[in-house]
Amino acid sequence: MKRNLSLFASAAMSAAFPVAAQEAKTYPAPSEIVASAKAGEWVAIAPSDMMVMDLAPDSKGKPRRLVIQLIPEPFSQGWIGNIRKLATAKWWDGTSINRVQDNYVVQWGDATEKKALPEGLAVVPESEYVAVSEIRGGTDWMDNALASFHAEFPEFGRKFPETLKHLPKAQSELSRAFRKTFRTDQYAEANMMIEGWPIALDMKKYKWPTHCYGMVGVGRNLSPDTGSGAELYPVIGHAPRHLDRNIALVGRVIEGIEHMSGLPHGTGALGFYEKEEERVPILSVRLGNETKDVPAFEYLSTDSDSFAAYADARANRRDPFFNVPAGGADICNIPVPVRRKIR
Incomplete structure (x- = not known):
């Protein structure tokens, strides 16, 4: 009898406390959702759609490499064509990073502005900023x-x-x-x-691409100039969305952005380096299919269930560190996961 009473008391106590109070629901962090995504939800990035930039080694002799994914059709294809020609012609070899502006961009190209461009580069109209x-x-x-x-x-x-x-x-x-x-x-x-x-x-x-962190744009002079693609920059700060539809976006850095964002800031106007020795030399820029040792990369399909859960988690952080979910997120606060392909 005592045993039955004990069971009854235990059941009564359980009824008095909701299940939610007994076992608080846990939510995965965005990184955990990405880590558990199925293999079939990842999309391979073709080597021909990547550009590999090797900078001079850092002060400790460590190599510095960036990998850039070029944006697909229907966006910015006039500039993309020019960029492919510039890379194939090895035009950027021996040029430099010339500008590092705090919370904004890092820009590279020919500091002298005298290096002859390859023949056959397209002059792209401003209408191509959008599709x-x-x-x-x-x-x-x-x-x-x-x-x-x-x-x-x-x-x-x-x-x-x-x-x-x-x-x-x-x-x-x-x-x-x-x-x-x-x-x-x-x-x-x-x-x-x-x-x-x-x-x-x-x-x-x-429709048009947006200036999120790591996106790569084309430097230009005043309108109607739209830039050839010889001067490029990645965003290294808060998303400068006011540049959307005013400058061509041609890709994004998928690996090695730290080699740009960690550079000393330029002290000249707009962050330009004032002395030649401050500029960071560019050893080479090649297309991915012209580079022997470039890794294979893939991105999480933005039409997948895992990305939907990831996007929701970025907009509504419920994992243990967060007390108040934001209830929304700017598009630039939902970066598309990119990883080296798991073999």
Whole structure:
């Protein structure tokens, strides 16, 4: 009898405390979600779509290498063509890093501005800062996914989060990852991840890549000059989104950004180095398929379930360190995971 009473008391106590109080739910950190992503959710980056930059060794003789992934169609392809020609011609060999501006960019190219460019470089118009996105009847996957939505909610723009709640799943081709990454934007009507890249949208016509940390842009002079691609820079500070649609973005650093962000800041205007000895020599720049020892890289598909969970975790940190989930994230605060390919 005493044993039965003991069991009854234990059951009563359990009923008095909710399950949630007994076992608090734990949430994985973004890094844990990425680590547990399935092999099939990773997308290989072709060596021909990478550019490898070797700088002169640091003060301790340690090699310094950066790997840059070039942005795919339909974005910035005029400049990409020029960059491929410059790399194949070995044009950057012997040039230097000339500018390091705090919380902004690192810029490289020919400091003398006298080195002859290879023949056949394209002059790219300013219209190529954006890509046309034919929402109605377009052919790429994003356009098709949005077509029925835009027809029913023609003025959704910044109201996307609210109107999405009322769109029946049966009418929508939007993936879970699309719903998790598509959001409103202070610099555009909306933004989302498209095939691994952070993209802003004018829902009626255009889409363009965004100036997030590590993104690589083309230096230029005043409009209508758009730059040839010979002067390049990666973002090393808070995302300068005001540059979107004003400068071409051609890729992102996927490995070795510390060799840029850790350089001494230039003391001249806009962070330019004032003395020749301050400049960091560039030994070589080659396309990935022209480099023997470049590792294989892959990125987490932004249309995968794991990326959807990762994006949600970045916007709503619930892992033990955080007390208050933010409830949202800027597109640049959801960096696409890139790793060396696991063999």
